[in-house]
Amino acid sequence: MPPNTLLYNIKDHVAYLTLDRPQESNVINEALAREMKDICERINLDKDVYVVIITGAGDKAFCAGSEPPEASYTAASVVARIDRPVIAALNGDALGQGLELALACDIRLASAEARFGLPQLTSGMIPSDGGTQRLPRIVGKAKALEMVLTGETIGAEEALRIGLVHKVVAPGNLLGEAEAMAKNMASKAPLSLRYAREAINKGMDLTLEQGLRLEADLYLLLHTTQDRTEGIRAFLEKRNPQFKGE
Amino acid sequence: MADFEVITYEKKDGTGYVTLDRPHALNAYNIRMRDELYQVLGAIKDDSEVKVAIFRGAGERAFCAGADLTEFLTAPSPAIARQVRWARDVWGLFLSIPQPLIAALHGYVLGSGIEIALCCDIRVASEDVRLGLPETGLGIIPAAGGTQTLPRTVGRAAALEMLLTGRLVDAKEALRMGLVNHVVPRQELLPNAERIANKIKSHPQAAVVCAKQAVVRGLDLDLEAGLALEARLARLLA
Numbered sequence: 001m002p003p004n005t006l007l008y009n010i011k012d013h014v015a016y017l018t019l020d021r022p023q024e025s026n027v028i029n030e031a032l033a034r035e036m037k038d039i040c041e042r043i044n045l046d047k048d049v050y051v052v053i054i055t056g057a058g059d060k061a062f063c064a065g066s067e068p069p070e071a072s073y074t075a076a077s078v079v080a081r082i083d084r085p086v087i088a089a090l091n092g093d094a095l096g097q098g099l100e101l102a103l104a105c106d107i108r109l110a111s112a113e114a115r116f117g118l119p120q121l122t123s124g125m126i127p128s129d130g131g132t133q134r135l136p137r138i139v140g141k142a143k144a145l146e147m148v149l150t151g152e153t154i155g156a157e158e159a160l161r162i163g164l165v166h167k168v169v170a171p172g173n174l175l176g177e178a179e180a181m182a183k184n185m186a187s188k189a190p191l192s193l194r195y196a197r198e199a200i201n202k203g204m205d206l207t208l209e210q211g212l213r214l215e216a217d218l219y220l221l222l223h224t225t226q227d228r229t230e231g232i233r234a235f236l237e238k239r240n241p242q243f244k245g246e
Numbered sequence: 247m248a249d250f251e252v253i254t255y256e257k258k259d260g261t262g263y264v265t266l267d268r269p270h271a272l273n274a275y276n277i278r279m280r281d282e283l284y285q286v287l288g289a290i291k292d293d294s295e296v297k298v299a300i301f302r303g304a305g306e307r308a309f310c311a312g313a314d315l316t317e318f319l320t321a322p323s324p325a326i327a328r329q330v331r332w333a334r335d336v337w338g339l340f341l342s343i344p345q346p347l348i349a350a351l352h353g354y355v356l357g358s359g360i361e362i363a364l365c366c367d368i369r370v371a372s373e374d375v376r377l378g379l380p381e382t383g384l385g386i387i388p389a390a391g392g393t394q395t396l397p398r399t400v401g402r403a404a405a406l407e408m409l410l411t412g413r414l415v416d417a418k419e420a421l422r423m424g425l426v427n428h429v430v431p432r433q434e435l436l437p438n439a440e441r442i443a444n445k446i447k448s449h450p451q452a453a454v455v456c457a458k459q460a461v462v463r464g465l466d467l468d469l470e471a472g473l474a475l476e477a478r479l480a481r482l483l484a
Contacts, residue, residue, distance in 0.1 A: 085410050106406045138402070166403045184411040189385035196382050196409045199393035204402055207466040208341065211394035216331055219389035223324040231385030232318045243385065 005032040007057070008039050013050040013186040014179070015043055015084075022058030028066035028097055033073035040078045047245060050186040050193060052082055053178050054105060055089040056098075059171060062090045062114065063098025073097070076104035076129040085185055085197050089178035090114045090165065095153065100127055103134040106197065107181070110156045110165040111174045117153030137204075139164050189227040190245035195219075247289070253282040254304075255289070261443050262290050262299035266362075269305025275358035276314035284336045291343050297451055298443045299343075301366055302350040302436065303359075309349075312357030312380065337391045340365040341462075344455045346446050350439040351375050352432060356414075361388055364395035367458065369425070370439050371417050372432040377425060378414035398465065400425050453483055 007018040017039060019026040028036075043049050056062040066073050079086060079101060088105035093115045100118070102108050110116075118127050118135070126132060127148065136144035139162045147154070159165045169177045185193060195218040203211035222228050227243045234241035247255050254265045264286055266273040290296050303309035321327055340347075340362075349366035355377045363369050363377075371377075379396070381388050388396075388409070397405035400423045408415065417429045430438045446454055456479040464472035 085406065106410075107403050163401060163403075166407065181407070181411060184413070185382075188382035188410065188412065192382040192385055192387050193410055196387045196393060197406060199387060200397050200402060200405055200409065203394045204397055208394055208398070209338075209466075212337065212391055215387070215391065215393045216328070216389060219387050220324045220328050220331070222386050223321060223327060225385060227385035229319070229385070231383065232315050235315055235384055236319075241383070241385065 004035065005029065006035040006039060010046075010049060012183065013048060013190075014182045015046075015049045015052045017052065017054045019054075019056040019063050022056075022060070025061035025064035025093070026056040026058070026098070027064055028073050028075050028101075030067075030073065033066075033075055036075050037078045040082050044081070044083055049084055050190045050245075051182040052084055052086045053089055053175075053182055054079065054086060054101070055175065055178070056091050059092055059111075059113075061092040061098070062088075062094040063101055064093050065096030065098055065119075074129055076100045076131075076134075080104040080130070083194055083198070085193055087178050087182055089174050090116075091171070091174055093153075096120055096127070097129050100129040100131040100134070103138060104130060106201070108165040109167050109169060109174060109178050109181070110159060111171040112156050112168050113171055114156050114159075115153045116147075116156075116159050116164060117151065118148050119151040119153075121148065122151045135164075189225075189231055189241070189243045191222060191225055191227060192231075195222060247282075247285060250282050252276070252279045253286060255286050257293075257296060260295060260297040260447050261440070262293070262296040264290075264299060264301045265304050266302070266310050267304040269303075269307075271314065272308035272311035272354060273303045273305070273359070274311055274314040275362075276317055280334070280336055284334055284339065287336065287339045287343060290345065291339070294451075296345060297447045297454070298346045298348065300348045300350055300436075300439050300443060301362065302439075303352065306353065308354035308356075308359070309351045309375075310356070310359030310362060311354040312359055315384070331389075337361075337365065341391070344458065346443075346454060346458055348439050348442055350435050351377070351426065352435055356380060357388065357392075358390050361390035361392040361395065364392065364399060365390075367462075368427050368442060370428045370430065370435060370442070371420060371426040372435040373417050373429060374432060375417045375420065375426070375429075376414045377420055378412060379409050380412045382410060383412045456480075456483055 007020045086105040088102045088108045090110040094102045156168045160168045199215045231241045252268045256263045347366040349363040349369045351371040420426045460476045
């Protein structure tokens with residue numbers, strides 16, 4: 001058995017995925033891409049996982065790209081198919097396919113020392129794991145074009161300013177911050193989390209009117225759940241709700 | 247609208263003032279408020295004398311602290327709730343108003359409260375404002391457009407964080423993320439909203455209505471179709 005390239009564990013309904021090739025800057029290779037696909041599929045079947053955190057081992061890189069031939073691996077597209085909230089804890093550099101992986105997550109928290117870039121053009125390629133589509137949707141067209149066409153890296157402060165990351169924290173506090181956010185989410189009703197996320201993520205690709213239809217249908221579907229009754233009753237009785245995901 | 251109980255509506259110099267008026271209940275949105283809001287919005291939409299409208303909350307503590315949950319456990323079946331939702335589509339009506347709408351926000355702006363604010367075009371807030379969406383902690387999701395209007399206003403990641411954690415956002419953060427246009431001291435809130443309203447009223451109304459339509463409808467179109475819409479509206483004004 002080759003060593004695992006991706007660590008996976010679950011604690012208190014939060015799943016942790018850690019890219020674990022720190023000597024190679026957590027670069028994606030065939031084994032890592034395959035494990036990523038397997039684990040993402042497993043998450044979708046696991047009722048106990050409410051929230052997912054993706055991070056990298058070591059303090060240098062989240063993921064510095066991929067081994068050639070890059071276009072043969074996918075990581076972002078399998079992460080994008082996870083149907084729970086996904087937080088990226090960017091502990092270090094997120095470059096090339098590593099940044100594309102981060103872009104497929106819902107929320108990006110970054111270490112103050114992390115750097116970001118899509119250098120594929122310097123080797124005659126273009127980003128091929130969703131970068132040309134997700135980056136402009138997050139930071140706008142002009143900034144995305146600048147990053148892709150120059151291939152230059154930016155620091156955490158600029159990433160925060162342009163909206164590429166949601167929050168910048170001191171390196172030592174990053175995982176704690178991601179964990180606090182994940183725990184907060186995991187205290188909510190699991191089906192509400194999934195539906196709220198679906199309404200936002202799918203709704204952004206629809207017209208407003210179509211999005212409102214989707215929201216209303218998902219809302220009304222929650223009428224049939226025990227967690228809705230529990231949530232409202234707990235509020236009226238001024239106690240903490242006990243959600244079961246049913 | 248003389249028999250209104252939970253909303254007051256007045257018209258002054260071309261500005262419509264809509265006040266959510268249940269201050270003892272932090273202006274919580276209930277079925278009665280839905281019905282009155284539906285009437286008021288219809289009246290504004292059909293009234294060419296109203297050039298702009300301002301929405302605000304009565305009392306010191308809240309613009310609107312969310313939906314009145316005491317009415318929630320008596321909810322009808324999902325099929326009936328769905329029928330009711332679209333039979334009296336207050337949120338669709340809200341988003342179809344041609345005149346500019348300004349929300350003057352203070353205190354708690356939660357759940358349905360922030361969703362009302364997001365149906366408006368311009369949001370002004372006082373320094374004491376606290377905005378948030380607590381729905382996922384109650385086993386529900388927003389149902390007045392919040393999952394659609396919020397990410398279109400602040401982006402996907404910020405919207406997801408607010409919605410999935412239920413965390414409240416203060417005035418400074420709301421301004422930084424573009425959730426509100428301006429933050430002012432509490433006593434300046436209404437005067438500030440009125441200054442914006444007066445500036446809007448000083449422009450030809452047809453141009454104002456066309457500009458709003460070009461922006462709002464254009465956001466749902468691809469760039470080419472949006473530019474064509476803009477050109478058509480501009481020709482209407484020529």
